Amino acid sequence: MVRRVIAGALLVLAYGACGSDVDDRPATFTYIHAAILVPNCTTSGCHSAQAQIGGIVLEQREQSYVYLTLERFVLPGQLHNSPLLKLLRGREIWKMPPDQAIPEADIRLIEKWILAGAKDD
Amino acid sequence: MRALALLVALAPAVAGAYPQFQFQTGAVRCNQCHFAPAGGGLINGYGREEAGDTISLGGDGSFLHGLWTPPSWLALGGDVRLAGVLNNVGADFGTEVEAFPMQADFYARAAVGAFSAYVKVGYRGTPRSDTAPPFSRLVSREHTLTFRPDPVGPYVRVGRFFAPYGLRVVEHLTFIRRYLGFSTLEETYGLSGGYVSDDWELHATAFVPSFSRPVGYREKGGAAYFETRLGLAAIGAQARAGFADIENRLQAGVVGKYLVEGPNILLLGELDVVRQHFTDADASRAQLVGYLGASTFLVRGLMAQLVLERYDEDLAVKGVARTAFGASLQWFFHAHFEAYLYGRWVVDGSGSADGASSKLVMLQVHYYL
Numbered sequence: 001m002v003r004r005v006i007a008g009a010l011l012v013l014a015y016g017a018c019g020s021d022v023d024d025r026p027a028t029f030t031y032i033h034a035a036i037l038v039p040n041c042t043t044s045g046c047h048s049a050q051a052q053i054g055g056i057v058l059e060q061r062e063q064s065y066v067y068l069t070l071e072r073f074v075l076p077g078q079l080h081n082s083p084l085l086k087l088l089r090g091r092e093i094w095k096m097p098p099d100q101a102i103p104e105a106d107i108r109l110i111e112k113w114i115l116a117g118a119k120d121d
Numbered sequence: 122m123r124a125l126a127l128l129v130a131l132a133p134a135v136a137g138a139y140p141q142f143q144f145q146t147g148a149v150r151c152n153q154c155h156f157a158p159a160g161g162g163l164i165n166g167y168g169r170e171e172a173g174d175t176i177s178l179g180g181d182g183s184f185l186h187g188l189w190t191p192p193s194w195l196a197l198g199g200d201v202r203l204a205g206v207l208n209n210v211g212a213d214f215g216t217e218v219e220a221f222p223m224q225a226d227f228y229a230r231a232a233v234g235a236f237s238a239y240v241k242v243g244y245r246g247t248p249r250s251d252t253a254p255p256f257s258r259l260v261s262r263e264h265t266l267t268f269r270p271d272p273v274g275p276y277v278r279v280g281r282f283f284a285p286y287g288l289r290v291v292e293h294l295t296f297i298r299r300y301l302g303f304s305t306l307e308e309t310y311g312l313s314g315g316y317v318s319d320d321w322e323l324h325a326t327a328f329v330p331s332f333s334r335p336v337g338y339r340e341k342g343g344a345a346y347f348e349t350r351l352g353l354a355a356i357g358a359q360a361r362a363g364f365a366d367i368e369n370r371l372q373a374g375v376v377g378k379y380l381v382e383g384p385n386i387l388l389l390g391e392l393d394v395v396r397q398h399f400t401d402a403d404a405s406r407a408q409l410v411g412y413l414g415a416s417t418f419l420v421r422g423l424m425a426q427l428v429l430e431r432y433d434e435d436l437a438v439k440g441v442a443r444t445a446f447g448a449s450l451q452w453f454f455h456a457h458f459e460a461y462l463y464g465r466w467v468v469d470g471s472g473s474a475d476g477a478s479s480k481l482v483m484l485q486v487h488y489y490l
Contacts, residue, residue, distance in 0.1 A: 019439035031402035034367045039434075043304040043337045050306060050334040059339075061367065061401070089477075090212025098217075099294060101210050101477040103469040105440035 023105060027112035028121040033061045036106050040097055065120050076118040079111055140288050141416040141426060144353050144380040145387050146175050149319055151289075156196065156230055158269060158276045158317055159285035159324050159346070162241060163198045163228040164489075173456035178422035180456030184490060199227040199490035207482040216480075223485065226262075235270040239263065239280075260334070262308050278313045284326035284344035285313070286359045287376055288391045288412060294465065294481075296432035296445065297391050297412045301372060302363060306336045321349040330365075340365045353380040359393075370397045374410075389414040406435040414447075424451045443469045459487040 025031060037058050041047045047058040058064045068074045073084040087096045088107050095101065113119075140160075142148060151160025154168030164172065173182030181187040184197055191197055202224040209216040226243035241263040265280030283289070283303050290298065293305050311328035324346045330339040340363030348357035357376030363369070374393030381388065395408035409431065416426035428447035435441050449463040467479040 019433070019435065019437055019441070021439050023438050023440075025406075025435070025438060026402055026404055028402060031399060031404055034399045034402055035397075035404075035406065035434075038338060038367070039300060043299060043307065048306070048336040050336055059337075090210060090214070092213060094214060094217075095210045095212035098208065098210065099481070100443070100467045100479040101469060103434070103441045103443065104477060105438060106434075 023109060025109055027109055027116060029065055029113060029119065030061060030121065032110055032113055033058075033064055036102065036110070037064060040102055046097070069118060069120075074114055074118045077115060079114060082114055085111065085114070140290060140378070140389060141387055141414075141424065142171075142176065143355070143378060143387070145385060145416070145418060146171055149350055150317060150322060152272055152317055156237070156239065157265075157282070158267065158278060158313075158315060159289070159322070161283075161289055162263060163196060163230055163239065165196065172453075176422070177453040177456045177458070182456040186457065194232050196230040196232075197228065197490065199225075200487065201225050201489075202485050202487045204483055204485045206484075208480075210479040211477045227490075235268055237267045237269070239265045239267065260306070262306065273318050275316050276314065279311070281308050281310050281331065282313070283308050284311055284328050284361070285315075285324035285346045286344050286361055287346065287357070287374060287393065288389055290389075290412070290414075292447075292463070295412060295428070295447075296410050296430050296443070297393065300408070300410060300432055300434070301393060301395070302337070302340065302361065302370070304337065306334070309340075319350070321347070323347045338363065338365045338368060338370070340368075340370065348376065353382060354378060367401055368397055368399045370395060372396070372408075384417060386415050386417045389416070406437065409433040409436060422453045424453070425449070426451070441469075443467055457489055459485075459489075461485040461487060 025035070042059045046053045047056045049057050049059055056067060058067070068084060073082065075082045079085060085107065086093050088102055088110070089095070140151070142154070143151065148154055148171065152158055154164050154171055155161055156163050156165050169182035169184070171182070173180050184191060204223040205220040207216050207218055224243065226241055228239070228241050230237055230239040240261060242259060242261050244258055261281065263280070263282050265278050265282055267276060267278045269276035286301070286303070287297055293299055293303070298304060309328035309330055310332065311326045313324060313326040315324035316322065325343070326345070327343045329341040342361065342363040344359070344361035346357060346359040348355050355378040358374070359376065360373040362371050372393050372395040374391060377388070377390040379388045380386070389412070391412040393410045395410065396405065397408065398405040411431040412428065414426055414428040416424055418424050426449045430445040430447065431442065433442040445465055445467040447463070447465045449461065452460040454460065461484070463483045463485070465481045469477055
């Protein structure tokens with residue numbers, strides 16, 4: 001009984017490896033903000049309006065876009081120079097989020113948006 | 122700055138919920154040891170006795186170690202945690218070593234007949250602390266008014282609290298806490314009602330985001346949790362619907378608890394599926410979140426636990442799943458004290474070559490009043 005429960009649970013947990021190789025998620029800021037930034041950056045009280053760690057608030061879409069572009073965390077079309085990407089990968093600087101990394105596939109989606117001009121779309 | 126970020130990122134949202142104690146200590150329902158109808162937070166007289174007589178190696182679990190006993194209508198308590206971490210999330214800088222105060226929460230509950238008022242007040246870290254007035258850093262993550270004629274039976278609760286949902290484990294880093302709407306400071310305001318008995322319990326909650334300090338998606342909605350107990354096992358089911366300006370989220374799952382009597386190992390499992398629709402982006406995703414843990418008291422006062430977790434943030438996309446392996450030792454060396462050694466290794470990207478990993482080793486010293 002116990003073995004069957006554990007085997008079943010492991011099977012279900014392993015199911016997540018079955019996604020598509022083609023990432024057809026929209027590379028728009030609206031999607032990236034809602035699907036990646038909010039759950040990874042504004043929870044735990046970090047970049048919420050309440051905690052404002054580093055003076056950064058990423059909860060609201062418009063506020064996030066203005067901050068990331070005006071403060072030059074994102075440089076349209078420039079993957080190697082955009083500090084946001086260095087932060088997410090922990091290159092030459094500390095890594096964000098500080099407790100668990102964002103998957104590379106999500107970072108590549110952000111790269112697609114930056115390459116396309118980092119529009120307010 | 123990094124220490125402050127870590128402080129906030131790693132601070133527990135609700136310290137004091139230990140579902141690992143269920144069945145292993147003889148208690149079958151959470152509110153045998155906690156005042157709250159669904160468990161968590163301030164422990165009651167029975168919980169304090171158990172903490173001293175069954176779980177810890179010895180000592181008096183009473184408030185202030187029994188030096189002063191509050192009047193019967195009043196219950197007080199608190200949790201203080203100090204933590205040291207080795208944290209490596211794959212940055213060029215390597216492993217961070219930090220030590221920080223992790224939690225300072227204080228609780229008070231006053232009861233008159235079937236009515237009770239409860240408040241939990243704590244102190245949160247913020248980089249604005251140099252300029253912000255100290256009182257602005259005070260936060261009350263929970264404050265409730267409850268009508269409950271008896272610990273077994275119906276209840277109604279209103280105030281700020283997390284809706285009962287799934288396993289309420291203490292570590293908010295676990296995917297079932299962090300990504301299902303139960304992360305640090307995400308407590309909602311709600312109206313909850315339910316029924317608790319030795320054999321089963323049901324909790325239903327309607328909630329809205331915090332009025333003054335909302336965090337995360339800022340959802341309003343409803344949640345329900347049902348658990349039935351069959352001897353030394355329990356099966357639960359939960360559902361939650363959250364609606365916010367930028368997204369809607371429907372989630373449901375099951376919980377299983379089973380005590381293997383011989384070796385006295387408690388198995389805890391939870392599996393949730395989530396359907397999230399992003400309104401403005403006109404896109405949806407399906408998610409899977411799982412937790413499987415095994416815990417046992419190696420000897421009295423020393424609990425060991427192994428945990429396997431899975432979070433797939435989008436089932437349609439390869440490489441966005443995360444798998445976590447956790448191990449912990451909790452040493453309750455004297456009533457009121459706990460030393461907690463916790464290790465967690467998170468691997469992302471379904472094992473792909475470019476997948477990153479995060480490693481955390483944390484030592485906590487926990488004292489409760």
